Amino acid sequence: MRSYYPGYGEKSGRTAIFVLFLIGVVLTVGLYFVKTHALTAKAEAAHLQRMVSSQQSAVKVLEAELAHLESPNRLADMARKELGLTPIKVEQVLSVDEIVETFPLRDEPLGETGGGAHE
Amino acid sequence: MSEFNEAVTHARRHVQVADSEFAAVSEGRIRIRIGAAIFLFALTVAILRLAEVSLLTHSTETKYYSSVDAVSRANIVDRQGDLLATTLETYALYARSKYIWNSEETASELASVFPDMSEAEILRRLKRKGDQVLIKRGLTPKEKQSVFLLGQPGLLFQTEPQRVYPRGSLASHIVGFTDVDLKGLAGAERAFETELAQDNAPAMTLSVDLRVQHAASDELQKSLDHFSADTAAAIVMNIHSGEILAMASLPNFDPNRPGTSSPQNLYNHASMSTYELGSVFKPITMAMVLEEGVTDLTEKFPVQKPLKVRDKYIRDDHPSGKPMAMPEILAQSSNRGTAMMANRLGGERQQHYLKELGLMDRVPVELVESAAPQVQSEWQDITTVTVSYGHGISVTPLALTAAIGALLNGGEYVAPTLRKRDTVNPAQKRRVISQKTSETMQDLMRYVATNGTGRNARVKGYSVMGKTGTADKPSKDGYDERRLVSSFIAAFPYEDPQYVVFVTFDEPKAVEGTYGYATAGWNAAPTAGRIIERIAPMLGVKRQVGPVAQSPFSGRGAPR
Numbered sequence: 056m057r058s059y060y061p062g063y064g065e066k067s068g069r070t071a072i073f074v075l076f077l078i079g080v081v082l083t084v085g086l087y088f089v090k091t092h093a094l095t096a097k098a099e100a101a102h103l104q105r106m107v108s109s110q111q112s113a114v115k116v117l118e119a120e121l122a123h124l125e126s127p128n129r130l131a132d133m134a135r136k137e138l139g140l141t142p143i144k145v146e147q148v149l150s151v152d153e154i155v156e157t158f159p160l161r162d163e164p165l166g167e168t169g170g171g172a173h174e
Numbered sequence: 175m176s177e178f179n180e181a182v183t184h185a186r187r188h189v190q191v192a193d194s195e196f197a198a199v200s201e202g203r204i205r206i207r208i209g210a211a212i213f214l215f216a217l218t219v220a221i222l223r224l225a226e227v228s229l230l231t232h233s234t235e236t237k238y239y240s241s242v243d244a245v246s247r248a249n250i251v252d253r254q255g256d257l258l259a260t261t262l263e264t265y266a267l268y269a270r271s272k273y274i275w276n277s278e279e280t281a282s283e284l285a286s287v288f289p290d291m292s293e294a295e296i297l298r299r300l301k302r303k304g305d306q307v308l309i310k311r312g313l314t315p316k317e318k319q320s321v322f323l324l325g326q327p328g329l330l331f332q333t334e335p336q337r338v339y340p341r342g343s344l345a346s347h348i349v350g351f352t353d354v355d356l357k358g359l360a361g362a363e364r365a366f367e368t369e370l371a372q373d374n375a376p377a378m379t380l381s382v383d384l385r386v387q388h389a390a391s392d393e394l395q396k397s398l399d400h401f402s403a404d405t406a407a408a409i410v411m412n413i414h415s416g417e418i419l420a421m422a423s424l425p426n427f428d429p430n431r432p433g434t435s436s437p438q439n440l441y442n443h444a445s446m447s448t449y450e451l452g453s454v455f456k457p458i459t460m461a462m463v464l465e466e467g468v469t470d471l472t473e474k475f476p477v478q479k480p481l482k483v484r485d486k487y488i489r490d491d492h493p494s495g496k497p498m499a500m501p502e503i504l505a506q507s508s509n510r511g512t513a514m515m516a517n518r519l520g521g522e523r524q525q526h527y528l529k530e531l532g533l534m535d536r537v538p539v540e541l542v543e544s545a546a547p548q549v550q551s552e553w554q555d556i557t558t559v560t561v562s563y564g565h566g567i568s569v570t571p572l573a574l575t576a577a578i579g580a581l582l583n584g585g586e587y588v589a590p591t592l593r594k595r596d597t598v599n600p601a602q603k604r605r606v607i608s609q610k611t612s613e614t615m616q617d618l619m620r621y622v623a624t625n626g627t628g629r630n631a632r633v634k635g636y637s638v639m640g641k642t643g644t645a646d647k648p649s650k651d652g653y654d655e656r657r658l659v660s661s662f663i664a665a666f667p668y669e670d671p672q673y674v675v676f677v678t679f680d681e682p683k684a685v686e687g688t689y690g691y692a693t694a695g696w697n698a699a700p701t702a703g704r705i706i707e708r709i710a711p712m713l714g715v716k717r718q719v720g721p722v723a724q725s726p727f728s729g730r731g732a733p734r
Binding site: 072076079082083086087090112115116118119120121122123126127128129131142143144145146148150152153156 | 210217220221224225227256257258260261262263338340341342343344384385388389391392633634635636707708711716717719
């Protein structure tokens with residue numbers, strides 16, 4: 056159905072091409088935004104990942120420091136030097152039974168008359 | 175007619191005009207189509223490329239973001255979860271020679287940050303050939319900041335993992351160390367290399383208890399200084415599970431700087447040194463003869479008479495004037511009595527039991543640093559006699575600890591381990607002697623600690639079993655009586671034996687208060703006692719109120 060007159064009968068074909076072109080442009084622009092967004096998100100994720108690992112290594116450093124500070128050999132040295140403490144002797148440990156043995160209970164309970172200080 | 179002709183002429187002219195217009199229009203239309211096609215083609219290419227770039231090229235995109243996972247190596251922790259070894263990120267300083275504008279200035283400024291490096295040394299490194307040259311490894315964050323503040327161009331940092339041992343020299347021989355590439359070179363670092371090097375491996379839990387380790391090595395160090403011994407070793411082991419709770423070897427080293435220690439300090443005497451340990455072997459001989467039934471507890475042996483085996487007289491350090499039965503022979507540590515029992519048993523059965531108790535082979539502990547014993551190739555009757563009291567056979571302290579553990583735990587050999595035992599990793603047991611013989615051994619060794627040579631190991635409120643061992647060190651011409659190896663094997667509590675403690679000193683000296691003696695009863699025994707005094711409460715062994723359980727061999731009125 057070709058016409059020799061320009062414009063007549065090609066109207067529908069041209070609209071189709073224009074619409075396709077428009078869709079193409081919209082998709083391209085959309086893709087661009089999606090892509091930009093994805094890149095931003097990726098950068099954000101990488102940033103967070105870096106933060107997580109730097110925090111993790113900071114935690115490791117702190118754990119190592121803690122382990123060093125609470126080492127029994129270090130604590131024992133400090134306790135001996137600064138406070139004059141020594142390891143506990145067996146004689147210094149009392150069980151509950153021994154407390155009763157060493158310090159017998161008194162026969163008469165105290166304080167029943169509101170403190171017998173003047174007796 | 176003329177009208178007709180005129181009309182024809184007009185029509186012809188019209189057609190000619192229409193033809194030329196048509197040609198012009200159609201030519202223009204073709205050009206438009208070519209233009210549109212080119213445009214559409216370009217647009218399609220652009221869209222396709224965009225789609226390709228945005229959807230399909232993942233690998234090239236991720237390159238822009240450096241991945242942050244470094245080489246990892248799992249932590250090592252003790253049985254309570256306390257940290258023994260960890261991996262930290264440190265910074266290595268590199269220089270790019272192309273960008274350095276004044277090496278001398280850079281070197282002098284760097285030398286002010288690193289007092290341990292000379293300016294000349296830094297300059298030498300800076301001038302090395304290569305695109306990127308290493309200046310220093312293992313910078314602390316503070317040093318890194320200082321270098322950063324120098325503002326010198328051409329310096330750059332790279333993060334590097336480094337192994338850190340926050341406990342320093344405590345348990346250094348157990349934990350070991352790695353090289354700069356984090357490959358285990360010694361101790362647990364080497365023994366558990368494959369597990370530690372795995373990606374995302376969980377922390378490696380050792381059987382060691384850091385508190386017990388500290389108490390044992392602290393007491394050992396004090397005694398080593400007091401008795402001026404060359405080296406010393408101590409082991410604390412759970413006799414039912416084989417778990418090594420503490421293993422100390424002195425002198426020790428700082429695993430953070432293993433290169434600065436002498437090789438002698440790196441040596442683990444507890445598992446690597448073999449000694450002729452002497453009388454601590456006697457309980458082993460007694461267990462054999464009791465198990466085989468060649469004698470009983472009441473038979474008296476004529477230990478007052480000289481004993482000669484192959485032109486060699488067997489001497490006793492504390493000669494007795496009258497015959498003695500087994501409990502006395504062990505308590506007074508009579509070589510003659512033990513030799514007579516071994517003679518009756520014979521070398522073949524003796525070797526069988528020694529093998530069953532793991533004294534003829536390398537201790538099957540995870541450590542690479544575990545030495546094989548030195549056993550005589552030909553087992554003569556004199557070998558049977560000397561081995562019965564711990565001469566002519568050299569074993570490691572760890573091997574003896576495991577063997578005595580087997581005698582006291584009900585009679586089953588358990589291989590020592592550095593791994594914490596759990597349901598996944600239960601102890602493999604192998605019966606060597608009967609439950610009954612094991613109980614008799616407990617009685618005998620309790621008797622040694624109350625009435626025999628091990629009296630100095632007593633701890634108030636705790637029932638300790640034990641046996642001393644003092645051996646002359648072999649020298650060029652036989653044995654040297656002045657150079658001793660003294661040791662004490664202890665176990666507690668007697669009512670329900672749980673733990674064995676072994677202490678050994680290489681060449682201890684006699685000091686004030688030991689009456690000129692450098693024998694085990696004066697140095698190793700009290701050291702073992704002090705270790706027990708400190709570790710028993712940690713291990714949950716209750717102190718007993720009132721009199722502590724006695725061996726049935728102790729008569730009435732015997733001391734504690």
